[in-house]
Amino acid sequence: MTTSFKILFMAEVLHDFYKNEECPDFTFIPTEETARLLSNHKALFKTVGNKLIVLIKTDESSKPFVEPKPTEKFSFYMALNEPTFMIVSNLELDDLATHRFYFTNVYQNKAAIAPGTDFLYLTNPLLPFDALSNYQAGDFVKEADVIYEALKTSNGKTPPDPAFWISRNKNQYASKSDLLQYVTKQHSFSVFPNAATVTISVYKLNIVNGLFDQQVVHNMSRYETAVDKISIDLSRLADGKYRVELNAANFFIYISNEAVYNNLFGVIELYNHFPAGDDFAFFDAAGKVKDQKDVNGKNVWLNYKIRFANRVAFWKYVVPKKGVEEFESHPDYSFNGNADPLPSDAFTSNLPIPLQEEPQDFNTPKTVLFLKKRCSFLGIP
Numbered sequence: 421m422t423t424s425f426k427i428l429f430m431a432e433v434l435h436d437f438y439k440n441e442e443c444p445d446f447t448f449i450p451t452e453e454t455a456r457l458l459s460n461h462k463a464l465f466k467t468v469g470n471k472l473i474v475l476i477k478t479d480e481s482s483k484p485f486v487e488p489k490p491t492e493k494f495s496f497y498m499a500l501n502e503p504t505f506m507i508v509s510n511l512e513l514d515d516l517a518t519h520r521f522y523f524t525n526v527y528q529n530k531a532a533i534a535p536g537t538d539f540l541y542l543t544n545p546l547l548p549f550d551a552l553s554n555y556q557a558g559d560f561v562k563e564a565d566v567i568y569e570a571l572k573t574s575n576g577k578t579p580p581d582p583a584f585w586i587s588r589n590k591n592q593y594a595s596k597s598d599l600l601q602y603v604t605k606q607h608s609f610s611v612f613p614n615a616a617t618v619t620i621s622v623y624k625l626n627i628v629n630g631l632f633d634q635q636v637v638h639n640m641s642r643y644e645t646a647v648d649k650i651s652i653d654l655s656r657l658a659d660g661k662y663r664v665e666l667n668a669a670n671f672f673i674y675i676s677n678e679a680v681y682n683n684l685f686g687v688i689e690l691y692n693h694f695p696a697g698d699d700f701a702f703f704d705a706a707g708k709v710k711d712q713k714d715v716n717g718k719n720v721w722l723n724y725k726i727r728f729a730n731r732v733a734f735w736k737y738v739v740p741k742k743g744v745e746e747f748e749s750h751p752d753y754s755f756n757g758n759a760d761p762l763p764s765d766a767f768t769s770n771l772p773i774p775l776q777e778e779p780q781d782f783n784t785p786k787t788v789l790f791l792k793k794r795c796s797f798l799g800i801p
Contacts, residue, residue: 426711444500521686627693632663732772
């Protein structure tokens with residue numbers, strides 16, 4: 421019998437900042453439960469550049485020797501190695517002070533980026549534009565199959581109004597909806613409004629219906645006076661995402677001592693309960709791993725994606741020696757520098773411009789700037 425290791429799944433991190441879109445800023449770390457799972461199923465994992473790759477031992481028919489059960493899941497923490505990631509990414513640092521990212525195949529977020537090209541994302545699907553919502557700078561919406569990012573408070577302005585929105589094409593991005601509160605297994609929950617009777621229930625994912633409705637904790641406490649916090653022992657629960665009902669409040673958490681104490685950036689949690697042949701399942705309809713050759717002889721395998729957007733910022737150029745005489749609009753960006761009186765000593769982009777690893781090339785056939793004096797630092801001859 422011929423045996424080999426084949427790719428069970430791969431998860432890659434992409435980022436608009438990098439010229440090749442590959443973000444190598446993370447190391448992937450299996451949870452203790454996943455480390456045991458890998459060993460029990462004769463599987464290996466590797467961090468290769470921007471990719472998490474899990475390989476499993478298979479027989480000559482491409483079926484695993486030890487097939488994971490539908491109740492089993494693979495979970496990997498994401499450790500951020502490069503602090504500048506926070507500077508160049510469309511992330512709100514205040515949100516990350518209390519929350520971390522959670523990515524999963526349960527969302528079943530599939531997007532057609534180009535004809536015949538479907539990407540499998542581990543991020544929450546971005547929602548359609550809602551005229552009643554007041555979007556803030558950095559928020560994402562979907563309009564006519566295109567993703568837009570808010571440049572400032574939307575005030576009801578509909579995409580693609582360029583004064584309020586920037587197009588992000590059809591890519592699905594990590595967003596605020598992918599953030600969860602991470603808690604330890606001994607945690608004090610806030611009670612609001614304060615109450616003398618506090619009921620708390622915790623639910624895990626029900627793999628039958630895909631809802632977090634399988635109760636694993638139920639506790640009712642009564643006090644002589646109203647309290648603002650309640651301490652709960654969650655030590656018997658496995659690391660993972662849970663839904664909490666606390667009196668009238670309803671919210672999600674991720675329980676993990678390791679993630680909290682090590683200040684980890686996020687987690688990738690991949691479930692195995694999908695029917696064979698489902699796009700997000702580990703196995704095809706015949707129960708084989710998806711690491712095979714397609715009809716064109718090209719290697720294909722199950723490839724999940726996580727994509728981050730680059731930060732946008734207003735660009736200001738300062739001309740050491742005055743001499744800006746006239747400005748002409750770039751096809752994508754324009755600059756405001758027609759000071760009165762001329763010549764100007766500075767010019768600023770009228771709209772924010774995305775940060776990129778490779779500098780923006782404004783020296784196009786349609787010259788962006790007409791300068792009375794040469795500005796070699798702009799690359800204009």
